[in-house]
Amino acid sequence: MNELEDILGIKFPSNCEVSSVTNSSKKVKKDSLFFGLQGINEHGSNYALEALNLGASLVVHNDKNLKISNKKVFYVKDLENILVRFLNSFYKININNNNFFTFTGTNGKTSSAFLCHQLLTNMEYESIYIGTIGVQHNNKQLQTSYSSNTTPDIFELFEIVHSCNWSMNALNICIEISSHALDQKRLEGIHDFYSASILNIEDDHLDYHNNIASYIDAKFKIFKINSTARLIQENLLKFKNQFKFLEDPNKKLTSISSTNHFADIFFEIKNISLKKSEFYIQINNPPQNQEQEKGKKYHFKCNLFPEFNISNLVYSICSIGFDKFSEDIVNDLSFLKLPTGRSELIKNISANVIVDYAHNENAIKFFLNSIEKYFDNLIAVFGCGGDRDRKKRSKMLRSAIENSSKVIFTSDNLRNETFEQIFNDAKEGNKLETVIAIENRKEAILQGSKMIGKKDCLVILGKGHEQFQEKEGSYIKYNDFEVIDEIYS
Numbered sequence: 001m002n003e004l005e006d007i008l009g010i011k012f013p014s015n016c017e018v019s020s021v022t023n024s025s026k027k028v029k030k031d032s033l034f035f036g037l038q039g040i041n042e043h044g045s046n047y048a049l050e051a052l053n054l055g056a057s058l059v060v061h062n063d064k065n066l067k068i069s070n071k072k073v074f075y076v077k078d079l080e081n082i083l084v085r086f087l088n089s090f091y092k093i094n095i096n097n098n099n100f101f102t103f104t105g106t107n108g109k110t111s112s113a114f115l116c117h118q119l120l121t122n123m124e125y126e127s128i129y130i131g132t133i134g135v136q137h138n139n140k141q142l143q144t145s146y147s148s149n150t151t152p153d154i155f156e157l158f159e160i161v162h163s164c165n166w167s168m169n170a171l172n173i174c175i176e177i178s179s180h181a182l183d184q185k186r187l188e189g190i191h192d193f194y195s196a197s198i199l200n201i202e203d204d205h206l207d208y209h210n211n212i213a214s215y216i217d218a219k220f221k222i223f224k225i226n227s228t229a230r231l232i233q234e235n236l237l238k239f240k241n242q243f244k245f246l247e248d249p250n251k252k253l254t255s256i257s258s259t260n261h262f263a264d265i266f267f268e269i270k271n272i273s274l275k276k277s278e279f280y281i282q283i284n285n286p287p288q289n290q291e292q293e294k295g296k297k298y299h300f301k302c303n304l305f306p307e308f309n310i311s312n313l314v315y316s317i318c319s320i321g322f323d324k325f326s327e328d329i330v331n332d333l334s335f336l337k338l339p340t341g342r343s344e345l346i347k348n349i350s351a352n353v354i355v356d357y358a359h360n361e362n363a364i365k366f367f368l369n370s371i372e373k374y375f376d377n378l379i380a381v382f383g384c385g386g387d388r389d390r391k392k393r394s395k396m397l398r399s400a401i402e403n404s405s406k407v408i409f410t411s412d413n414l415r416n417e418t419f420e421q422i423f424n425d426a427k428e429g430n431k432l433e434t435v436i437a438i439e440n441r442k443e444a445i446l447q448g449s450k451m452i453g454k455k456d457c458l459v460i461l462g463k464g465h466e467q468f469q470e471k472e473g474s475y476i477k478y479n480d481f482e483v484i485d486e487i488y489s
Helices: 002-008 044-053 079-091 109-122 154-163 179-184 212-224 234-242 307-320 361-374 390-402 419-427 441-449 480-488
Strands: 020-022 032-036 058-061 073-075 099-104 127-131 134-137 140-142 172-176 192-198 226-233 254-257 265-272 277-283 297-302 330-332 353-356 378-382 406-409 435-437 457-461 468-471 474-477
Touching: 002 079, 020 079, 032 044, 044 058, 079 154, 099 109, 099 212, 099 307, 109 127, 109 172, 109 307, 127 154, 179 212, 192 212, 192 307, 212 234, 226 234, 226 307, 234 254, 254 307, 265 307, 277 307, 297 307, 307 361, 353 480, 361 378, 361 390, 361 457, 378 390, 378 441, 390 406, 390 419, 406 441, 441 457, 441 480
Parallel strands: 020 032, 032 058, 058 073, 099 172, 099 192, 127 172, 192 226, 226 254, 254 265, 297 330, 353 457, 378 406, 378 457, 406 435
Antiparallel strands: 127 134, 134 140, 265 277, 277 297, 468 474
16 A cells, blocks of 8 residues: 555555546545546536445545545545556556557448457457557457446546456557547556558537537547558648647658558559459558658558548558558458447348448448449438537438438437437528428437348448437437348348
8 A cells, every 4th residue: 555655645544445547526435535626517526425335435625626525535736647657556557557549530440449449469469459449458458437428538548457457568559539538638657659550530429529629639639649651641731730739740641642642652453343442542641660661662451441441441451550461462451340330231131221320421421422422312311419409400411411311310429319309400501302301310210221122221220239229317228230130120
């Protein structure tokens, strides 16, 4: 205990035991050490007494305004600066000894991080995926108690790494980093990334960021962390001059493009279908520490579609580097699979049905555009989330109308709004001749299944892997795949 006391600069009460550490009062159990830190809306010190009542052995906080006289409550001024050191000592882990492959972007970060994880695992490296679809250590899904956020905070990250029980060489951690996480500095204390990627930036999450400028600013914060490779979609370089920290020559950005042959990294898709794709990666100006790759060209094949998933894979490959690939052969990546609910063509049924997580205007547009050439007609089923950016609803519906034959507008996590309120927002400024509104999502999918022929496709958007519908504070069990299975079984 002495080392933990020394790090915090306090003396624990006699007979004090610390069995776990947390910054969430919901996770407090007997002999927990509860850290009261500044949250988004309030300070965690407000839960100090609640934590003690739940069994915490002591509370440590940095709220100079807190007035509690209790021998188990301690004020530590520079708490945030010593937090990672404390967690390293408690878990007997040096979190900064691991390799972090980080991905942010409006769309594609789940797929890129998951593909990166699969590449590393196939190369027989120890790897963890952390993101929207949970946590996976090598090929095993981990059951963790961390929150449902895309990106965990530093406490949850330690919990995840500790649960892997890996004490040999460095772990490779493939992690999605959301704009919320970057803005809130959830991973404060991680000093180095192996790679950092911005895949794309489109209008999204403006209910949180208020405007696109703040959203862009949040995304670019990923490049503030020291990184061996900083990868960016080429058309985002136009924002580079807005960030003074990028003037540092050690923060070189590496651009990726499928249209500009002179980008730092150029990739070209030679063939693509529902079952097989081939592409090349040409390295004109490699990231730092990959100088030996300059001028090289690599040929790959995989089973991914449509085009944007090849782009996601390119970021994954470039994040890792090319040491394990050969210029002399077609590198076979057919073992790769997309995350559940990402561009997933349902197998072994009598109709064409695709499930995808697209849930903003551009994602819907890009996805429908990418698959329309494979089918005569597209019937799109989707909805808009309640208690989220209302301004994007009509844009989402417009994308669906303009890029499909028919649209069935339905529920997608109503939360505390009614379906009628959400549909009224979505209707604004749109022509509704090809739109049907069906509140019950299961009934909407059933109706869509009746509207497609053999050469058509039912496209179910928005929920992907999700296992629930959120309504009025309740989580109601629901999954698009189960509905499809019921219809076609």
